[in-house]
Amino acid sequence: xxxxxxxxxxxxxxxxxxxxxxxxxxxxxxxxxxxxxxxxxxxxxxxxxxxxxxxxxxxxxxxxxxxxxxxxxxxxxxxxxxxxxxxxxxxxxxxxxxxxxxxxxxxxxxxxxxxxxxxxxxxxxxxxxxxxxxxxxxxxxxxxxxxxxxxxxxxxxxxxxxxxxxxxxxxxxxxxxxxxxxxxxxxxxxxxxxxxxxxxxxxxxxxxxxxxxxxxxxxxxxxxxxxxxxxxxxxxxxxxxxxxxxxxxxxxxxxxxxxxxxxxxxxxxxxxxxxxxxxxxxxxxxxxxxxxxxxxxxxxxxxxxxxxxxxxxxxxxxxxxxxxxxxxxxxxxxxxxxxxxxxxxxxxxxxxxxxxxxxxxxxxxxxxxxxxxxxxxxxxxxxxxxxxxxxxxxxxxxxxxxxxxxxxxxxxxxxxxxxxxxxxxxxxxxxxxxxxxxxxxxxxxxxxxxxxxxxx
Amino acid sequence: xxxxxxxxxxxxxxxxxxxxxxxxxxxxxxxxxxxxxxxxxxxxxxxxxxxxxxxxxxxxxxxxxxxxxxxxxxxxxxxxxxxxxxxxxxxxxxxxxxxxxxxxxxxxxxxxxxxxxxxxxxxxxxxxxxxxxxxxxxxxxxxxxxxxxxxxxxxxxxxxxxxxxxxxxxxx
Numbered sequence: 001x002x003x004x005x006x007x008x009x010x011x012x013x014x015x016x017x018x019x020x021x022x023x024x025x026x027x028x029x030x031x032x033x034x035x036x037x038x039x040x041x042x043x044x045x046x047x048x049x050x051x052x053x054x055x056x057x058x059x060x061x062x063x064x065x066x067x068x069x070x071x072x073x074x075x076x077x078x079x080x081x082x083x084x085x086x087x088x089x090x091x092x093x094x095x096x097x098x099x100x101x102x103x104x105x106x107x108x109x110x111x112x113x114x115x116x117x118x119x120x121x122x123x124x125x126x127x128x129x130x131x132x133x134x135x136x137x138x139x140x141x142x143x144x145x146x147x148x149x150x151x152x153x154x155x156x157x158x159x160x161x162x163x164x165x166x167x168x169x170x171x172x173x174x175x176x177x178x179x180x181x182x183x184x185x186x187x188x189x190x191x192x193x194x195x196x197x198x199x200x201x202x203x204x205x206x207x208x209x210x211x212x213x214x215x216x217x218x219x220x221x222x223x224x225x226x227x228x229x230x231x232x233x234x235x236x237x238x239x240x241x242x243x244x245x246x247x248x249x250x251x252x253x254x255x256x257x258x259x260x261x262x263x264x265x266x267x268x269x270x271x272x273x274x275x276x277x278x279x280x281x282x283x284x285x286x287x288x289x290x291x292x293x294x295x296x297x298x299x300x301x302x303x304x305x306x307x308x309x310x311x312x313x314x315x316x317x318x319x320x321x322x323x324x325x326x327x328x329x330x331x332x333x334x335x336x337x338x339x340x341x342x343x344x345x346x347x348x349x350x351x352x353x354x355x356x357x358x359x360x361x362x363x364x365x366x367x368x369x370x371x372x373x374x375x376x377x378x379x380x381x382x383x384x385x386x387x388x389x390x391x392x393x394x395x396x397x398x399x400x401x402x403x404x405x406x407x408x409x410x411x412x413x414x415x416x417x418x419x420x421x422x423x424x425x426x427x428x429x430x431x432x433x434x435x436x437x438x439x440x441x442x443x444x445x446x447x448x449x450x451x452x453x454x455x456x
Numbered sequence: 457x458x459x460x461x462x463x464x465x466x467x468x469x470x471x472x473x474x475x476x477x478x479x480x481x482x483x484x485x486x487x488x489x490x491x492x493x494x495x496x497x498x499x500x501x502x503x504x505x506x507x508x509x510x511x512x513x514x515x516x517x518x519x520x521x522x523x524x525x526x527x528x529x530x531x532x533x534x535x536x537x538x539x540x541x542x543x544x545x546x547x548x549x550x551x552x553x554x555x556x557x558x559x560x561x562x563x564x565x566x567x568x569x570x571x572x573x574x575x576x577x578x579x580x581x582x583x584x585x586x587x588x589x590x591x592x593x594x595x596x597x598x599x600x601x602x603x604x605x606x607x608x609x610x611x612x613x614x615x616x617x618x619x620x621x622x623x624x625x626x627x628x
Binding site for chain 2: 024037038040041045049050051066067071072074075078127128129131143144145146147148150151154155159161193194197198224227229315402403404421423424425426430
């Protein structure tokens with residue numbers, strides 16, 4: 001029986017030739033992502049239970065993002081503890097940090113890809129459920145809790161139940177008013193919030209092969225909204241180009257361990273790689289699902305038939321076409337978060353907003369995921385497009401996406417948001433309402449003052 | 457691991473998410489004593505007229521009985537931590553995976569999977585008895601219902617969570 005890309009990655013990480021769905025393995029972790037809200041207990045576990053010694057070879061990427069810059073006194077204390085942890089271990093372990101100090105910071109799920117930390121075939125865990133986003137760069141990546149993060153820090157490994165794979169094959173060209181977010185919503189609307197429970201969601205097909213990395217990130221990020229353990233997309237030229245835009249070849253090669261290089265040599269039968277291209281060819285040829293791999297489900301989507309969608313309160317799977325919603329007045333339009341605050345999300349929203357003013361009575365919040373994106377918005381003139389339309393900018397933060405700060409809703413208020421969750425109380429008062437949509441539909445709604453799908 | 461849990465049940469439906477279990481406005485701390493009083497705070501009172509916690513913060517229940525996909529959403533371990541301050545186990549037809557892992561690995565509250573949706577057979581306030589000593593089951597109003605075996609993660613639960621399990625393995 002063939003193996004899926006997910007089985008192959010987990011087999012390598014557990015020192016096996018193959019693994020089967022359902023079995024429990026111990027996998028070596030390549031990267032652990034840590035942020036401000038879930039690290040507190042992990043730091044204590046490392047200190048109290050593992051002699052404060054970080055596992056050899058484990059790479060740690062520290063990206064505080066949820067409540068930074070600190071929203072209140074308690075979150076300031078959490079941040080300070082994380083900062084002290086960094087000061088104690090940086091330089092003595094394989095730790096990369098993007099702290100608020102110095103300004104090169106942002107939302108973790110955009111920072112890691114942006115800085116070239118998503119290496120195909122690696123196993124990544126992070127103390128955040130949307131860690132599954134890194135599967136967009138062909139890593140096996142999944143969210144963990146704080147106890148797990150603490151044990152990964154100390155042990156460099158973690159148990160996993162090998163997931164079944166749910167394959168989604170996408171064909172057809174999306175209409176110009178439809179975005180990657182609509183594609184995901186159409187799928188979760190069909191299969192439900194536990195439709196891919198415990199499973200890896202593997203996206204493939206000609207439409208996905210043409211998707212940019214920003215589009216792929218949305219699909220992998222939201223796997224958790226269907227209950228998925230991970231999302232994954234096989235590596236290709238687009239994956240490679242994205243990495244090479246961020247790192248020199250030598251730097252990129254250095255992000256693979258010797259064991260990984262040996263693994264790709266063995267898999268490809270090549271004795272030595274000459275330059276990056278030959279390594280990359282071996283990666284692409286290795287990290288793909290076998291034609292006879294087994295899937296728990298295969299879903300086919302024709303993207304050409306999609307239209308702008310929204311997820312109504314209080315579940316991401318409560319999906320309906322924007323055109324069928326009737327007149328729902330909005331108080332807030334939010335473009336931000338790991339799912340909807342990427343560079344291409346702002347480009348798409350700006351296209352809709354350019355030359356327009358938002359409706360009276362609407363707050364339009366613009367929250368770039370990272371400082372680099374914010375800088376680029378200024379440089380390429382999009383900053384002014386949003387300001388001129390009536391938008392308000394925030395510094396990069398997870399902010400109101402999870403009801404932290406910077407745009408909290410009062411009882412009875414309605415928001416349309418490019419983020420990924422709309423549970424009860426998600427953006428503020430439990431009696432407020434969040435509708436999820438693409439950034440284009442958020443922009444179109446901000447102009448209309450009520451929920452309105454983006455136009456072609 | 458405790459073999460027997462006896463007490464009143466609090467009953468909820470499908471897809472109970474982590475934002476309801478512990479809203480993000482309380483995530484500026486990981487102190488269990490601060491999280492506990494806010495457990496299940498954002499449940500819709502129209503759907504759940506009996507609150508999970510009393511006004512003085514006390515909890516009359518020992519167990520939550522839920523439908524499918526309990527704990528969906530965030531990876532926040534604050535969720536099982538907040539519940540563990542009040543109850544000893546959640547019995548659900550299925551769990552969202554990170555919530556399940558956090559319960560197993562955190563070692564402070566049991567995630568028990570039932571073989572059927574038990575919410576049809578129990579009401580909030582009913583007395584239930586969980587017995588994990590032999591073949592695991594829960595007794596509700598005189599009827600016995602099966603609970604699934606833990607399988608390979610049993611050794612972690614028995615050790616008292618992942619940290620204790622790993623320390624034992626390493627001889628720390």
